[in-house]
Amino acid sequence: MSDVIIGLTGGVASGKSLAEACFRALGIVVADADAAARDALAVGSPGLAEVVATFGPQVLTQDGQLDRAAMRRRIFADPTAKAQLEAIVHPRVRTALHDACRNAESPYAIASIPLLAESGGRSAYPWLHRILLVEADAALRLKRLCQRDGIDIDLAQRMLQAQASHRERLAIADDVLRNEGSPDALAAGVARLDRLYRRLAAR
Incomplete structure (x- = not known):
């Protein structure tokens, strides 16, 4: 560790x-926040379920993934939506990074x-x-x-x-x-x- x-x-x-x-x-060992953010909103994840509960099913693509382009447009147009998304994603990213780093087998x-x-x-x-x-x-x-x-x-x-x-x-x-x-x-x-x-x- x-x-x-x-x-x-x-x-x-x-x-x-x-x-x-x-x-x-x-x-x-390098733990990457961008990768952790993608994992936090992966298909079937609690994070994606919370995003859908907050923003509605229209933020999903036909195959059930987050429509990142649509979500990006929405949060740039609406600061409140941006804050809501960050409240879902950021805590999960912080936890994932901390866990990955603490468990790293490097000095x-x-x-x-x-x-x-x-x-x-x-x-x-x-x-x-x-x-x-x-x-x-x-x-x-x-x-x-x-x-x-x-x-x-x-x-x-x-x-x-x-x-x-x-x-x-x-x-x-x-x-x-x-x-x-x-x-x-x-x-x-x-x-x-x-x-x-x-x-x-x-x-």
């Missing part, structure tokens, strides 16, 4: 996925939470021992996002603006990993932090 849990966060196109891969390559574990600053930070995740922010210059993130998703600059800018600001993310971070160079440079940064986290776990 891992007693030391590191929260990994960062804005869209900052390089979180690459950082996750680097930690995994070093033998570290420490990573809880990858892209929207950590937006979802309550340390108050929502009091069991995080440290928070690692993966960050890059906004102009570089815009370029990456346009190339990655094949979208125009206006949409990419709106996506960045919808997230927490750099200052808000920085306010909750213990460690910052800049990702503005090569993948090898990021891997070197992860290796340095890995040594730090292993020392913390050995105490």
Whole structure:
């Protein structure tokens, strides 16, 4: 079991996925909030049943899955609906991440939470021992996002603006990993932090 849990966060196109891969390559268990959220609303789950009870059967596809596109449109148009959905999903995600990290067979574990600053930070995740922010210059993130998703600059800018600001993310971070160079440079940064986290776990 891992007693030391590191929260990994960062804005869209900052390089979180690459950082996750680097930690995994070093033998570290990574629990992913996006995967936990999908599991929380899987077909037959209590979470999906609660969503249907709250929003009605029209949020389902013909095969009984959550219609994520329709749900996304609804919550963007209605802040109350967004809060209702988050009240269903977030507690389940927090529990799943905590359980996965506590049961991890590695010296420490990573809880990858892209929207950590937006979802309550340390108050929502009091069991995080440290928070690692993966960050890059906004102009570089815009370029990456346009190339990655094949979208125009206006949409990419709106996506960045919808997230927490750099200052808000920085306010909750213990460690910052800049990702503005090569993948090898990021891997070197992860290796340095890995040594730090292993020392913390050995105490």
